[in-house]
Amino acid sequence: MPRFVLALDQGTTSSRAILFDRRGRLRHVAQREFAQHYPQPGWVEHEPGDLWQSIRLSAQQVLRQAAVTGRDIAAIGLTNQRETTLLWDRRTGEPLHRAIVWQDRRTAKVCARLKARGLEPLFRRRTGLLLDPYFAGTKLTWLLDRVPGARRRAAKGELAFGTVDTWLLWHLTGGKVHATDASNASRTLLCNLRTGDWDDELLKLLRIPRSVLPEVRDSSGVFGEVTSLPALRGVPITGVAGDQHAALFGQACFKPGMAKNTYGTGCFLLLHTGAKPVASKNNLLTTVAWRIGGQTEYALEGSVFIGGAVVQWLRDGLGLIKRSVDIEQLAGRVADNGGVYLVPAFTGLGAPHWDATARGTVVGLTRGSNAGHLARAALESIAYQSADLLAAMNADAGLRLREMRVDGGAVANDALMQFQADLLRLPIVRPRTTETTALGAAFLAGLAVGFWKDRAEISALWSAEKIFKPRTPLAAARRAQAQWLRAVERAKQWDLST
Numbered sequence: 001m002p003r004f005v006l007a008l009d010q011g012t013t014s015s016r017a018i019l020f021d022r023r024g025r026l027r028h029v030a031q032r033e034f035a036q037h038y039p040q041p042g043w044v045e046h047e048p049g050d051l052w053q054s055i056r057l058s059a060q061q062v063l064r065q066a067a068v069t070g071r072d073i074a075a076i077g078l079t080n081q082r083e084t085t086l087l088w089d090r091r092t093g094e095p096l097h098r099a100i101v102w103q104d105r106r107t108a109k110v111c112a113r114l115k116a117r118g119l120e121p122l123f124r125r126r127t128g129l130l131l132d133p134y135f136a137g138t139k140l141t142w143l144l145d146r147v148p149g150a151r152r153r154a155a156k157g158e159l160a161f162g163t164v165d166t167w168l169l170w171h172l173t174g175g176k177v178h179a180t181d182a183s184n185a186s187r188t189l190l191c192n193l194r195t196g197d198w199d200d201e202l203l204k205l206l207r208i209p210r211s212v213l214p215e216v217r218d219s220s221g222v223f224g225e226v227t228s229l230p231a232l233r234g235v236p237i238t239g240v241a242g243d244q245h246a247a248l249f250g251q252a253c254f255k256p257g258m259a260k261n262t263y264g265t266g267c268f269l270l271l272h273t274g275a276k277p278v279a280s281k282n283n284l285l286t287t288v289a290w291r292i293g294g295q296t297e298y299a300l301e302g303s304v305f306i307g308g309a310v311v312q313w314l315r316d317g318l319g320l321i322k323r324s325v326d327i328e329q330l331a332g333r334v335a336d337n338g339g340v341y342l343v344p345a346f347t348g349l350g351a352p353h354w355d356a357t358a359r360g361t362v363v364g365l366t367r368g369s370n371a372g373h374l375a376r377a378a379l380e381s382i383a384y385q386s387a388d389l390l391a392a393m394n395a396d397a398g399l400r401l402r403e404m405r406v407d408g409g410a411v412a413n414d415a416l417m418q419f420q421a422d423l424l425r426l427p428i429v430r431p432r433t434t435e436t437t438a439l440g441a442a443f444l445a446g447l448a449v450g451f452w453k454d455r456a457e458i459s460a461l462w463s464a465e466k467i468f469k470p471r472t473p474l475a476a477a478r479r480a481q482a483q484w485l486r487a488v489e490r491a492k493q494w495d496l497s498t
Contacts, residue, residue, distance in 0.1 A: 077239035077441030128286030137189030239445030250440030263410035267307035302389030
């Protein structure tokens, strides 16, 4: 009997391969980082080959580490950084350009022109999304327009588009499968939320031929078998979901009103809303949570572009710390932020502000400000942005959450989690397994092959490791949030050349 499900987690800065057992426990993990490319201000790219090689090497490494073979693996679940856009040759698999990363802002003017034509309400109704460079559709338009010969070749059916899940599926199956799942498709600006398929009117507006698009499938089901990795040859790939949707599933947020927040490169707050999409009036996104057995479930989402990445900036950009984990100690040298607020709008602001022209801003500096204050302001910015999301979500959904389940690398920071609880006035629940993105992909894959029987069994596997409850007075939390919002206003509409 196979003992494990293998999750392949392709993230923004690294790829990981993780083996989970039947009790949902992480047994072995391997990780590979890869380069980030910034060819112009506001542009972010990855080498497509790096994405595939980092997954391939991580998978091989974790199998060696665990001393297992493909016979020990019941299924593979795949989860990925969303919205990152690739275009490649169907025959050779060669990419035509670097991958354009979800953080990239190069299509801001394209979005502005579409808005000026009054088209944003149409896109919102059909896709649940805003017209913003964040999403894959305008990135694909840019590639078709800017890569020599791409539009002609696309019209002839010679090219394939995909988000990262599709790119990896293509390689894992030796080019046999060109598909995506409903959660990733819902992040493209091209997929109709209600039909679950590509929308011909939106394709026409963005001048995208249907022939380049992958097939949209359920998030849990057989996508294909591995052919390109000898150690995993024949193992079925049976779960695919965008990273935030996978995390919602991994946190066992199966009922309407349950929510999770992931603290990764960005921060992503998702609220399960049930079998019908909820339209946002507060600049949140309506998105597919997952589709299983042909049944679609939906979520409201708030996206913060720079979450944990602000810590990497302190490390790599300013040299204030040597390791990301050192930020907690540096921030702990001061009693409070000393009136310093850092708005990490390095690639614009996401929900609920959606300002592509905003840029990073530090306010409140005095002669007495030091590295500790800046470190504390950076950490607090992660919590403040998440609080902005929850306020909008409460207004849209008309309910008060009982708790917030959290995951991602930054949740190991107790000070940050306590500050988040104080701001949100909610219990913050950290699970025993914080690798919930990979776990969600594993659960989706395992469900499809009977490794786990149903969602009730999965819910029973989830448990809390620590709960953070609000400590500071409500008035103090409100004053701090008000100051933060003042800082945000000063960051907006800065780079008007965008």
